[in-house]
Amino acid sequence: MTLTPGQRAALKNLARKKSGEAVDWINIGDARALTDQGLAERTSAGWVITPAGAAALAASGEP
Incomplete structure (x- = not known):
């Protein structure tokens, strides 16, 4: 899965x-x-990272 620099930054922020x-x-x-990729979701508390998003971030090797 390829993320844009902005999406990568948003995922790290989440x-x-x-x-x-x-x-x-x-x-x-x-x-x-x-969200469309299942890496985040919108809740009443705002945008949150999903388990799939955390796994994708870990797999990318980025801090």
Whole structure:
């Protein structure tokens, strides 16, 4: 799966958000693209990373 630089940045922000860190804003277009790929979802708490998103990030080898 290929992510754009913006989608990759959004996914990393969502991972940091999940761990309780303060994160930069997340581009809605990038977040929606991640949702379409099953890597994020929109909840009442905002955008969150899914287990598939966390796995994709881990598989990419990026911190």
